Amino acid sequence: MNKVAESAKIGRPQPGSRIAGLGAYRPSFLISNEEAATAAGVEPDWIAQRVGVQERRHADENETVVNMAVAAGKEALADAQADPADIDVLVLATCSMPSPMPNGAAQVATALGCHATAAFDVNAACSGFSHALAVADGLVRAGIARQVLVVASERMSDWVAPDDRNTGPIFADGAAAALVQPSPLPQIFPPAWGSNGAQSDLIVIDPATRQMEMAGRKVFRWTTTALAPIIQDACDRAGIAPSRLKAFVPHQANLRILDILAQNIDVRGLTVAQDVIQTGNTCAASVPLALHALRKDNAIASGDAVLLFGFGAGLTYAAQVVLCP
Incomplete structure (x- = not known):
């Protein structure tokens, strides 16, 4: 099959x-x-x-x-x-x-x-x-x-x-x-998503300078603590055990953040996207750029279950399981 x-x-x-x-x-x-x-x-x-x-x-x-x-x-x-x-x-x-x-x-x-x-x-x-x-x-x-x-x-x-x-x-x-x-069968599964507007001031564009301001340490803490349960939630909504995942493609924010989040998926041999090393943080483009890179490098194959996970300013987050095209 x-x-x-x-x-x-x-x-x-x-x-x-x-x-x-x-x-x-x-x-x-x-x-x-x-x-x-x-x-x-x-x-x-x-x-x-x-x-x-x-x-x-x-x-x-x-x-x-x-x-x-x-x-x-x-x-x-x-x-x-x-x-x-x-x-x-x-x-x-x-x-x-x-x-x-x-x-x-x-x-x-x-x-x-x-x-x-x-x-x-x-x-x-x-x-x-x-x-x-x-x-x-x-x-x-x-x-x-x-x-x-x-x-x-x-x-x-x-x-x-x-x-x-x-x-x-x-x-x-x-x-x-x-x-x-x-x-005929779902290959994009329901997202585990949400927001926390109470912390919207952690990442903003200053209206006077038109430049981004980010409270890096607080964002790091939010990402590595509050968001960890979202990984299991996304898998539950797809009806898939984390052990069936072939790859994890989180927002390419920071290599340390990626490593910490990946520890919540205890899967031997799991491919974790690290496009941030060569590409930096490209905001909304980072998840699909990293997915594209994994596919291009043959790190994932058609039909592989992949967990995508975006998070950032807002504060907003959304994770979903997809099958690689």
Whole structure:
């Protein structure tokens, strides 16, 4: 029995949705730890030891949130052998558009050739992709849409100060996309998600400077303590034991955070995405970029059960089990 057929054992047998294709875009402008450390007034080893980032990519003037989203979306459509004209809905997960109006999704849809497609942005910061994927799954399951393109694109370098050691060496740019289509059996499972607005002041954009401010230690504590139970919750909602997971793809916030969260999944041989080392923290784009990288490197195979887990500003979080396309 193949892995997709085995998914019938996860949860209740019912029509669902699946990820049919993946795409990614990584800017070519590479920022080394030496460069980032000089700007932030720290040593390169400090960055590597504190957050685990070795290098990150920043967009140039032509690599906008929209343009990067288009590039990632094109690859996802090609991967699924899908026609842009058949896309019913496009959801753009981002928190780094230069202005709240116009939205980015409509521009991405038109550039891709998805004319008259419903298009809207989702802003849940670093958990944005996981939220958008849950929305896409719901639209397909409800019969409202047959094909939903989910794109996460961020240009965080516009919103962080290079000399701020809490954000400058960590955040970066990039985009990734997933095409969601109907499936006879569920391959995207219900999310364990929520928020804590009482701590929304831990990660903010200062309205005067238009720069991100983050209480790093408090965010670290929240992530590594309050969010640990969400991992089991997501597995329970999918009806899968953690031992059946092949990979864990958390938000690529910080290598230390990834290691601590992974300890809550006591599975020998579990692949844990560590895209943060080469890519930095790309906010909403980090989860799909890391998933794309694992698939490209053959670290996961079609039908493998993977736990995605986004978390960040808001404070927001969302985790869900998916089967690798």
